Amino acid sequence: MRVSIFGTGYVGLVTGTCLAEVGHDVVCVDIDQAKVDGLKRGEVSIFEPGLSPLVHTNHAAGRLQFTTDPVEAIAHAEVIFIAVGTPPEEDGSADLQYVLAVARTIGQHLDKPLLVVDKSTVPVGTADKVGATIAAELSLRGVDIDFEVVSNPEFLKEGDAVNDFMRPDRIIIGTENLEAIETMRRLYAPFVRSRERFVVMDVRSAELTKYAANAMLATKISFMNEIASIAERVGADVEMVRQGIGSDPRIGWQFIYPGAGYGGSCFPKDVQALARTAHQYGLQPRLLEAVEAVNERQKEHLFELIGRHYDDAIAGKTFAVWGLAFKPNTDDMRAAPSRRLLEQLWTAGANVRAFDPEASAEARGIFGDRGDLVLCDSEYDALKGADALVVVTEWKQFRSPDFARIAEALTDSVLFDGRNLYQPDEIEEAGIAYYGIGRGRSIAQPRCGAKE
Ligand SMILES: NC(=O)c1ccc[n+]([C@@H]2O[C@H](COP(=O)([O-])OP(=O)(O)OC[C@H]3O[C@@H](n4cnc5c(N)ncnc54)[C@H](O)[C@@H]3O)[C@@H](O)[C@H]2O)c1
Secondary structure, three states: OEEEEEOOOHHHHHHHHHHHHOOOEEEEEOOOHHHHHHHHOOOOOOOOOOHHHHHHHHHHOOOEEEEOOHHHHHHHOOEEEEOOOOOEOOOOOEOOHHHHHHHHHHHHHOOOOEEEEEOOOOOOOHHHHHHHHHHHHHHHHOOOOOEEEEEOOOOOOOOOHHHHHHOOOOEEEEOOOHHHHHHHHHHHHHHOOOOOOEEEEOHHHHHHHHHHHHHHHHHHHHHHHHHHHHHHHHOOEHHHHHHHHHOOOOOOOOOOOOOOOOOOOOHHHHHHHHHHHHHHOOOOOHHHHHHHHHHHHHHOHHHHHHHHHOOOOOOOOEEEEEOOOOOOOOOOOOOOHHHHHHHHHHHOOOEEEEEOOOOHHHHHHHHOOOOOEEEOOOHHHHHOOOOEEEEOOOOHHHOOOOHHHHHHHOOOOEEEEOOOOOOHHHHHHOOOEEEOOOEHHHHHOOOOOOOO
């Protein structure tokens, strides 16, 4: 099938590439000239495991084209995906300007019947707005062309996006138009050969499903972070509690890891946008507001632990920071907990030596050149001249480090483990003071002072 994708970011590029991989003829269009030029040269600007080789082979085979020309993309397509960003507005609601700009462009250039697919995460009612925007442009042109707007929210995870797209848990299609359902089934048939994974519903339910999924996952994280805060105060270890509850299949193991708070481009903005929608309809979303408030508090927690250890005397100290991306296997630092921590450390007069396996370039773009930040080449390089170590992202390569080497390198021999990667006993045996999240035992007995 001939498909065009508006927006060549994480979602648009993965969608376009995976559709091309199964044989569809795909044009990806973006307004970012540099991004499109790079993709034409075979340069994939984001880090996403497995994506680059697929982009190369499909581009070389002619099934995956890149352009900045929307007219070319619209002329090409039987199906158009809208996969542009929906960032938060000041009040938390989703900013639809990019989505509606694409809708206007489609209306201005459409010359044959077409299926328009909302893949961006958009508030309930957006498919209607997209439809009305296209219709208004067609009417300005004085033409009458059939088109249909369906909702098809995306559930891929950054870091495993290609795998998620190629082997989806479910494909949500929001429309009551039988022809549109048939077209979407044909488009996705190669991804669901072994088992039926289509869930077809009305468009508003599909739009709400995406927010409900992200809000549920964010809720699990904030719940566990709140339990961690309680564990810390009562002298319990949340890791034991996690083991104790995860085996209950009604609770499950996933998304019950306490940590430094959730970040990324989706959970924070989607929880806020859903809360905003509830307010707009006269409902106070108490649970969603609490989920967000707990997360905001959690993002401050590592810094609180650091302040507790040092009696707030942090100025002039140097912190090795392991991990900057909001989670492993991505270079994405949008709303990453590391950003809050670094700002707090700098405000307190501390210096940072940071290492992330993939996000260094992103960090350089965000923070620029500054005297209190050194971006290092390895986790051990980050330890050089540092007083303490803070682990912020749970990259696999941080899981089993050489603790003797850490103990030797750190002037103050203290480790703040923002992801509970380590066993406190093992760290303490190496002569390093340990702070984790919700590990009441180590918090109850804070240790101060530099190494003798
Ligand atoms: N990133 C994720 O993990 C993820 C997962 C599921 C859903 N989503 C949702 O998908 C949407 C896209 O997210 P993303 O992370 O891919 O965003 P992104 O910021 O990485 O990419 C958006 C792209 O759209 C382009 N763009 C903006 N206006 C355009 C226009 N008029 N025409 C063509 N291109 C245009 C931008 O230049 C940018 O390259 C958002 O609504 C997001 O909430 C994201």
